[in-house]
Amino acid sequence: MTQTVTSVASPLAAPGPGQGAGHHEYGADALIVCDNLVRIYQVEQIEVQALQGLDLLIHPGEMVAIVGASGSGKSTLLNILSGLDVPTAGRARVAGWDLLHMTTADRLAYRREVVGFIWQQTARNLLPYLTAVENVVLPMAFAGTRARARRRRATELLEMLGMGDKAHRRPGELSGGEQQRVAVAVALANRPQVLFADEPTGELDSATGDEVFAALRAANTQLGATVVVVTHDEGVHTQVQRTVAIRDGRTSSEVVRRTEVDEFGASSVVAEEYAVLDRAGRLQLPKDYRSALGLRDRVRLELEQDHVGVWPDAGRSRRGRGDEEGAS
Numbered sequence: 502m503t504q505t506v507t508s509v510a511s512p513l514a515a516p517g518p519g520q521g522a523g524h525h526e527y528g529a530d531a532l533i534v535c536d537n538l539v540r541i542y543q544v545e546q547i548e549v550q551a552l553q554g555l556d557l558l559i560h561p562g563e564m565v566a567i568v569g570a571s572g573s574g575k576s577t578l579l580n581i582l583s584g585l586d587v588p589t590a591g592r593a594r595v596a597g598w599d600l601l602h603m604t605t606a607d608r609l610a611y612r613r614e615v616v617g618f619i620w621q622q623t624a625r626n627l628l629p630y631l632t633a634v635e636n637v638v639l640p641m642a643f644a645g646t647r648a649r650a651r652r653r654r655a656t657e658l659l660e661m662l663g664m665g666d667k668a669h670r671r672p673g674e675l676s677g678g679e680q681q682r683v684a685v686a687v688a689l690a691n692r693p694q695v696l697f698a699d700e701p702t703g704e705l706d707s708a709t710g711d712e713v714f715a716a717l718r719a720a721n722t723q724l725g726a727t728v729v730v731v732t733h734d735e736g737v738h739t740q741v742q743r744t745v746a747i748r749d750g751r752t753s754s755e756v757v758r759r760t761e762v763d764e765f766g767a768s769s770v771v772a773e774e775y776a777v778l779d780r781a782g783r784l785q786l787p788k789d790y791r792s793a794l795g796l797r798d799r800v801r802l803e804l805e806q807d808h809v810g811v812w813p814d815a816g817r818s819r820r821g822r823g824d825e826e827g828a829s
């Protein structure tokens with residue numbers, strides 16, 4: 502993987518209202534827009550800032566992983582995007598639905614028809630007393646799809662995900678990976694524009710996890726669903742086109758994978774890491790870069806023709822040494 506950290510001007514850096522010519526709304530062409538999203542939980546007298554001004558854009562047809570350590574805000578973000586929770590401030594929009602201003606009826610329609618979910622706990626995805634095909638039929642029945650059409654779609658989806666021969670088994674008669682593949686079919690039943698998956702492979706070994714990712718990729722490439730997977734597993738970047746890292750309730754870096762074809766026609770996958778630059782111009786330098794050059798407290802910046810140089814504060818390190826000498 503190339504280790505160039507390139508700071509991408511986050512789309513947030515685009516001109517705001519009234520700024521510059523031809524300005525357009527932030528994320529106008531994105532399917533998922535989080536703009537300065539804040540979620541504060543009040544626990545007795547203490548405020549917990551789970552999201553601290555998170556910016557994120559996901560475009561139609563993307564398959565994106567959101568990674569971050571425990572407590573970084575991943576579940577909070579997913580709960581908001583899936584319509585289960587409401588942010589404290591900021592803007593969140595999915596497929597044209599404003600998630601801060603939805604009525605209860607809107608929320609129901611949104612959850613039933615616009616988005617689909619796969620949760621980590623297989624038991625949360627499927628009803629244990631229904632067969633695989635009956636589980637897939639159920640959301641279509643709630644949405645009012647005709648009986649014959651829902652049966653046909655359920656069968657097609659299970660076949661597409663390699664579960665056609667096990668359509669009449671109950672979840673208890675399926676492996677964990679197979680249950681998650683059925684869960685993907687359930688989530689796709691009402692033709693959602695977006696699939697959200699929360700640690701969908703968390704309870705599985707890596708080989709079985711790969712099968713679940715293959716099912717999510719099929720949903721993405723064959724049905725055109727935009728897929729967002731939340732996980733603490735940083736190794737997930739090999740499974741998706743783009744990985745967005747969250748730290749302390751904010752997006753901090755991204756890894757983008759693309760296929761390059763050389764002059765002999767051989768293709769290879771190149772992964773490039775980007776630092777996210779926010780509207781205020783803040784970006785986070787990776788820890789290994791900071792420690793390699795002893796960057797801390799403040800750095801010297803220099804604007805070059807096509808890049809910005811970042812240097813350790815030489816004056817401060819000299820002073821630091823002087824202090825140490827003085828102290829000895």
Ligand SMILES: Nc1ncnc2c1ncn2[C@@H]1O[C@H](COP(=O)(O)OP(=O)(O)OP(=O)(O)O)[C@@H](O)[C@H]1O
Pocket residue numbers: 542543544549550551569570571572573574575576577578733
């Ligand atoms: N309902 C809640 N009430 C109070 N604090 C909460 C609540 N939910 C989450 N938090 C806090 O918000 C922060 C972000 O939590 P969140 O669950 O979103 O993180 P996460 O990245 O999903 O973690 P994990 O990988 O462990 O699930 C944490 O400090 C957490 O303790």
